[in-house]
Amino acid sequence: MRRMVSLQNEKVKSWKKLQMRKWREKEGMYLLEGPHLLQEALFTAYDRLTAIIMDEGFHLPPDWPIEDIEVYQVTHKIFTELSQTETPQGVIGICRMIPPALSIRKGHYLLVDGVQDPGNLGTLIRTADAFGLDAVFLGEGCVDGYNAKTLRSAQGSHFHLPVIHRDLFAVTAEMKKSGIPLYGSSLQGKDMTGIAADGPYFGLVVGNEGNGASPELLAEMDKEVKIPMAGRAESMNVAVAAGILLYWLQTEGLAHGA
């Protein structure tokens, strides 16, 4: 274990820069904060964690497998600089992103177009994980999938499935080539309860909180679907809508024997 006492230390400065999206993308690394997320990373995606940074007074749980991980203790002042939560819990990890070279095969995918709220995005990733999807793709206008708030609300799902920033038109083109049916969530779509899914596999597109997915992307879909709403709310939260549509697709998929 090494001890750091200066904010001017080069390592400390490079960690701090990971608070910026641009830097995270350049380095392919991000900050992972709090014991619960670190524990999930350590036990399910060990090779992603490259370093652990502890505040003064934080005690490493004795069962954490940290033999090959660099551990640093920093002053409370440095820790506070690095922390991005209101109530820091004394430990931050430095994590590798998964390289985005995933080849698309027949499977189950969520495509996220222009979602702006990091909490919503994290909940979408957590929901995709709960349904056992194969990957989540984030389009160009989307908030960063490795933002501290996104990571927090995803509750460790980043370690269970790939979360990849990629042009969604390229993704949908690949899916079409693989014969994966594409569904777009849209208030102008057809009531989903009235239609059948095209087989067990799917790519589901959900969009921006205010405007939904872009018309250009929706034009690429095989089906535009809408959740029937009996009440007076104009729309649903994007993560709630995705959950309902994934449940529907999963139930339909089971009917197809996937």
Place this chain on the structure above:
Amino acid sequence: MRRMVSLQNEKVKSWKKLQMRKWREKEGMYLLEGPHLLQEALFTAYDRLTAIIMDEGFHLPPDWPIEDIEVYQVTHKIFTELSQTETPQGVIGICRMIPPALSIRKGHYLLVDGVQDPGNLGTLIRTADAFGLDAVFLGEGCVDGYNAKTLRSAQGSHFHLPVIHRDLFAVTAEMKKSGIPLYGSSLQGKDMTGIAADGPYFGLVVGNEGNGASPELLAEMDKEVKIPMAGRAESMNVAVAAGILLYWLQTEGLAHGA
């Protein structure tokens, strides 16, 4: 229109106190912030709004029906004191809560037990509205339904259905008397896809983000149900789970001809 310039003004002090839950409950009033929420209140629940407070430079939309509402312009300093958002939008309303004397009849209800995050609670209320439920009941351990963040994420649904703080054991007892079947969301419940709903009406209980609904409350349920999860996430966000369960109950309800 009246103009207020002093933070010591009694009216300003009484508005400021509405930032506290205790005071809101005592007065039966709350603060509603931002033009979108005010517009929804004005056009769908006109009698709930008693006053409008504007920052310097805010222009009242000419189509707002405010004949019988007191309008105050305040200094930017006062407005900043009253505002509870990071990016204030220049206008705050003073709203009446609905009196909680709702008698339970056969219908569709959401019961929220111990949810802590105001954003989650607001999303739950918005989802209940989207499904056209008759009311949302909030149990004793629940965050305040009239918290600024709850109101914001509910996006005006408070004006479409009653949002009532009440002892959930009293509510479930009344529902049982009315013959309304009770469903509890629980990770220990039965896979919902395998079971039938007991008729078109329901009370659905969802619980705390970490621990779910209390065992005592779940013991009152007719059925404990669980969303099938194929993936590795241990659980879903409470609002996403509620959305999926309400969709299921609605589809089941339609099958029953409700």
